[in-house]
Amino acid sequence: MTKRLTGRVAVITGAGSGIGLATARRFAAEGAKVVCVDMNEDSGKKAAAEVDGLFIQADVTDEDAVREMYERAVREYGSLDIAFNNAGISPPEDDSILTTGLEAWKRVQEVNLTSVYLCCKYAIPHMQRQKKGSIINTASFVAVMGAATSQISYSASKGGVLSMSRELGVQFAREGIRVNALCPGPVNTPLLQELFAKDPERAARRLVHIPLGRFAEPEEIAAAVAFLASDDSSFMTANTFLVDGGISGAYVTPQ
Numbered sequence: 001m002t003k004r005l006t007g008r009v010a011v012i013t014g015a016g017s018g019i020g021l022a023t024a025r026r027f028a029a030e031g032a033k034v035v036c037v038d039m040n041e042d043s044g045k046k047a048a049a050e051v052d053g054l055f056i057q058a059d060v061t062d063e064d065a066v067r068e069m070y071e072r073a074v075r076e077y078g079s080l081d082i083a084f085n086n087a088g089i090s091p092p093e094d095d096s097i098l099t100t101g102l103e104a105w106k107r108v109q110e111v112n113l114t115s116v117y118l119c120c121k122y123a124i125p126h127m128q129r130q131k132k133g134s135i136i137n138t139a140s141f142v143a144v145m146g147a148a149t150s151q152i153s154y155s156a157s158k159g160g161v162l163s164m165s166r167e168l169g170v171q172f173a174r175e176g177i178r179v180n181a182l183c184p185g186p187v188n189t190p191l192l193q194e195l196f197a198k199d200p201e202r203a204a205r206r207l208v209h210i211p212l213g214r215f216a217e218p219e220e221i222a223a224a225v226a227f228l229a230s231d232d233s234s235f236m237t238a239n240t241f242l243v244d245g246g247i248s249g250a251y252v253t254p255q
């Protein structure tokens, strides 16, 4: 580990679990001061304690809470260098467009897309003052590919995150602020493990499309986030950063 983030202050949303938690650990190992934001008090607190960081309980769909979490990070740690806007949901009610109700559609848009709008809106002014910052917004490979196993609002929300990140990356490039969209392939999280342990056919239907033949580990996604957060990616902005085991590049996969 080369401690690429020494002295940097990073705010991670959804830090209590999965990709957010693995990234909190990785950022801390790289030398960053980590602010762990989560709606879930237990898991968020645990994550913050583990990385010797600050826990802020916040719902990222709440405008005041989002504004305040960045203010507090700057007040307590002195700057805001990295914003990893990662909290997201994929509830089972979000399915085919034919069966997904408006409530489920709206909820997913709020948590996955409006939250990223709010996080960028309130993180950017701090970074403008510093003339430096890296924002990483979690989209998904489904932002660039269609799936017959639809989660319609989820896919649409991630498409929104992708194009919003691109636009912000362009708009703020000359102010020293980089904005990139991270597009993970399917990740080996407890939720996914449980779902596919119950339904091996469903797992196989997805695995066949992945050239690397497996789902990602959260640590592999965290490594990509650390790269985007660090100066190693200093010439990258407005980017669609796919970490997907080759899915989006594949036509026929190995047997």
Ligand SMILES: NC(=O)c1ccc[n+]([C@@H]2O[C@H](COP(=O)([O-])OP(=O)(O)OC[C@H]3O[C@@H](n4cnc5c(N)ncnc54)[C@H](O)[C@@H]3O)[C@@H](O)[C@H]2O)c1
Binding pocket: 013, 014, 015, 016, 017, 018, 019, 020, 037, 038, 039, 040, 043, 058, 059, 060, 061, 086, 087, 088, 089, 090, 111, 138, 139, 140, 141, 183, 184, 185, 186, 187, 188, 189, 192
């Ligand atoms: N797991 C995958 O296969 C996969 C693939 C591509 C993209 N993603 C995206 O990566 C991100 C993280 O996914 P994960 O698998 O680590 O999920 P996860 O469910 O393990 O963790 C998400 C965290 O976000 C928190 N959260 C949810 N809603 C919130 C809210 N309104 N305010 C604050 N915190 C909230 C949860 O409490 C949880 O701790 C999501 O945006 C997801 O869409 C995941």
